[in-house]
Amino acid sequence: MSPSTTAFFVLAVFGTSAVEMVEALTIVLAAGVTRGWRPAIEGASAAVALLAVAVVLVGEPLVHDVPIDVLRVVVGAVLLNLGLAWLQKAVLRASGHKARHDEDAIFAEETARLRVDPAARPRHDVVGFSVAFKGVLLEGVEVVLVVIGFGTSYHRLGLAAAVAGAAAVVVAVAGALVARQLSNVPENTIKLTVGVMLVSFGTFWVGEGAGVRWPGSDAALPLLVGVFAAAALVLSVWMRSLLPSGGPARGRPVAGSPATAEEGVGA
Amino acid sequence: MKRALYAAGRGLWEFVVGESPATFVATLVIVGLAFALGGHGWVAAVVLPLLVIVTLAGGVYLGRRRTAEGNPG
Numbered sequence: 001m002s003p004s005t006t007a008f009f010v011l012a013v014f015g016t017s018a019v020e021m022v023e024a025l026t027i028v029l030a031a032g033v034t035r036g037w038r039p040a041i042e043g044a045s046a047a048v049a050l051l052a053v054a055v056v057l058v059g060e061p062l063v064h065d066v067p068i069d070v071l072r073v074v075v076g077a078v079l080l081n082l083g084l085a086w087l088q089k090a091v092l093r094a095s096g097h098k099a100r101h102d103e104d105a106i107f108a109e110e111t112a113r114l115r116v117d118p119a120a121r122p123r124h125d126v127v128g129f130s131v132a133f134k135g136v137l138l139e140g141v142e143v144v145l146v147v148i149g150f151g152t153s154y155h156r157l158g159l160a161a162a163v164a165g166a167a168a169v170v171v172a173v174a175g176a177l178v179a180r181q182l183s184n185v186p187e188n189t190i191k192l193t194v195g196v197m198l199v200s201f202g203t204f205w206v207g208e209g210a211g212v213r214w215p216g217s218d219a220a221l222p223l224l225v226g227v228f229a230a231a232a233l234v235l236s237v238w239m240r241s242l243l244p245s246g247g248p249a250r251g252r253p254v255a256g257s258p259a260t261a262e263e264g265v266g267a
Numbered sequence: 268m269k270r271a272l273y274a275a276g277r278g279l280w281e282f283v284v285g286e287s288p289a290t291f292v293a294t295l296v297i298v299g300l301a302f303a304l305g306g307h308g309w310v311a312a313v314v315l316p317l318l319v320i321v322t323l324a325g326g327v328y329l330g331r332r333r334t335a336e337g338n339p340g
Contacts, residue, residue, distance in 0.1 A: 073298065078283070080319070081294040085287055088326040097331045141282065203319050206298055207312070211305030214312050224316060231320045235327050242331065 001154055002218045008225060009150055012197035013160050016146045017167035019190050020139040025175040027135030030110030035128025043132030051140040059148045059157045069209045075149040076205030083198025090192040091232055095239035153205055196232060200224040289329060293322040
């Protein structure tokens with residue numbers, strides 16, 4: 001991998017993991033505050049362990065047994081689909097046509113739903129465990145997909161897993177420091193950036209796997225990133241000009257929580 | 268077993284296709300065209316990114332219409 005490809009590789013995996021982990025952390029914090037920290041941390045840890053096992057069980061055989069061109073077309077198509085969905089929503093949010101994620105509102109909604117009298121809380125709270133487990137597992141599926149996709153396509157599964165793990169640690173530490181101020185995270189900007197990365201890698205790999213000769217080989221990747229970033233910005237400006245006179249979309253914040261899951265591909 | 272398979276299939280469908288089946292279909296078209304144009308030198312390197320941008324613009328436009336009609340999608 002060239003240095004620029006490595007940089008995009010790390011940025012894409014780190015960004016995707018960080019965004020999904022912020023959403024998972026909201027659920028874990030809500031479960032911890034309302035149902036106790038022990039079941040919440042146990043549930044989150046169990047889900048992380050399961051996701052790590054999935055990376056090893058699925059990723060390793062893919063690296064060794066599937067031809068690289070087949071892998072790149074399939075992984076590229078999945079990333080392209082995922083990236084386009086992320087990018088479309090990020091552009092709609094950036095231009096004011098769609099309400100932005102409000103992690104504080106999601107947190108408040110989750111805590112209201114889960115709150116129970118501490119005296120009546122069971123010693124082994126299955127609800128707290130399962131909410132945290134489900135939250136981390138469902139948000140983590142996309143992370144696993146990206147880790148396996150990037151890791152297998154460049155035969156760098158270890159690097160991709162390490163970057164995703166680093167993102168999880170950074171988000172967990174940041175979450176502990178800022179407590180419930182998750183709304184301060186510029187989530188839509190990160191999603192826009194990551195969406196551009198996923199679409200760029202997806203297009204590049206689909207082409208490579210299908211026999212397209214990209215000008216400059218790996219050097220075409222930064223060019224694709226630039227072209228798609230410019231397209232997303234132009235679309236955001238154009239969409240903002242089409243905004244009705246009433247102003248940007250408001251109303252109920254879009255919940256990315258699996259407990260209120262309604263978003264489909266990529267929140 | 269049957270219920271578990273149904274749930275897994277439904278989960279996979281929601282994850283891959285979700286609320287934007289048009290994007291999913293467009294992705295399949297892009298993959299098909301990549302194979303069709305694979306042997307045509309630089310043409311594919313120009314056409315594929317353009318198609319992706321058209322898909323993005325179309326998805327954003329449809330998404331705007333959905334939100335304008337009151338379905339936040």
